Amino acid sequence: MEFIKSHGLGNDYIVFDKEKINFPLTEKNVRLICDRNYGIGSDGILILEKINNQEFKVRIFNPDGSEAEKSGNGIRILAKYIYDYRYTTEKEFYIYTLGGKVKVSIVEEQKGRAKSIEVEMGKITFKSSEIPVLGSEREIIDEELKINDETIKVTCLSIGNPHCVFFVDEINEEKIKSLGPKIENHPMFPNRINVQMVKVLSPDKIEIRIWERGAGYTLASGSSSCAAASASYKKGLVNNQVEVIMPGGVLHVKINPDWSVNLVGPAEEVFKGELSQEFLFKLKT
Known part of the structure; x- marks a missing residue:
């Protein structure tokens, strides 16, 4: 075997x-x-x-x-x-x-x-029913999500699997490890969800940390890189070609006009x- x-x-x-x-x-x-x-x-x-x-x-x-x-x-x-x-x-x-x-x-x-x-x-969608996220049909952009006593703004999307992205001024690994499982299993997400913490470094570069659904804290993720870059682009924070930096290394993401995404890496x-x-x-x- x-x-x-x-x-x-x-x-x-x-x-x-x-x-x-x-x-x-x-x-x-x-x-x-x-x-x-x-x-x-x-x-x-x-x-x-x-x-x-x-x-x-x-x-x-x-x-x-x-x-x-x-x-x-x-x-x-x-x-x-x-x-x-x-x-x-x-x-x-x-x-x-x-x-x-x-x-x-x-x-x-x-x-x-x-x-x-x-x-x-594949293509990115921000529609709640296609991610899925509970509630009325809407795009999930900078929506408030309550986690115990803390409220964070999240942008959610699917690229064939579900993602929840939130933005920070400084990367904090302990915070993603703490918030990750709570967001993953939040009742708003009936199929659970992958989580990305994002710091925008420049119009063509972001740094992320990842909590992966079913796996936990992860050194790198291709779909998470696509999700983080697409959420950043949707909010007007970056260009359509983005270098995504993670503890494991760097991936390159290109977001096309039809919201399809190309990923390049080793x-x-x-x-x-x-x-x-x-x-x-x-x-x-």
Whole structure:
């Protein structure tokens, strides 16, 4: 039972080929595999299914066992896996996610392996019903959200998965770790939500911190980068091409006139391995 493990700026995923999986994908098993003490350890699991030479499907699992609609880092990691292990020789192909179909392009190689990948992430929507956010139909821009005794202004959107963005004058990691789980599980968000703290540095550069739904504090996130850049652009704080700085590194986001978003960044394989018979037995029982 082979697997590889890769990361996108410190946001790491385990990749399995659906055709080779010989254990049930239960919530319990996902949590065990992702556990950093009792399993392999990761921020999630990607399950690849090949349709043809240019089309693929992915299921994305969070470390708490829930299933995610979309992941910018996960898509780049999967694209690298598809190209490096010659599931296709094409440099442009499509991946179907629960959050929609995306196009990926290998933009830089190193010794025949993908190094930098561009992802057409889909379109942004700020409509409450499409995120979703409870209440009357509206765009969620600078809306007040009460968290215990504190009220913060949030801008919410979806790019196939839901995001809640708030802006600060100074980055405070303890604050995102404190507010993150409270916002993620706020009753206003029936499907829970990803959370981004944003500091605007210049018209073409922002710094963010991330609390990821189902994963917690995360060093980097592709969809969160798209969300933070798009919220900043919607509010007139940045241009349509933005450098997004995170603890794990930098991603580049371009927001197009139709509110579709392109994401460019690296992916790096860490190792490949094989599940032991002992561990497989645990997954099968």
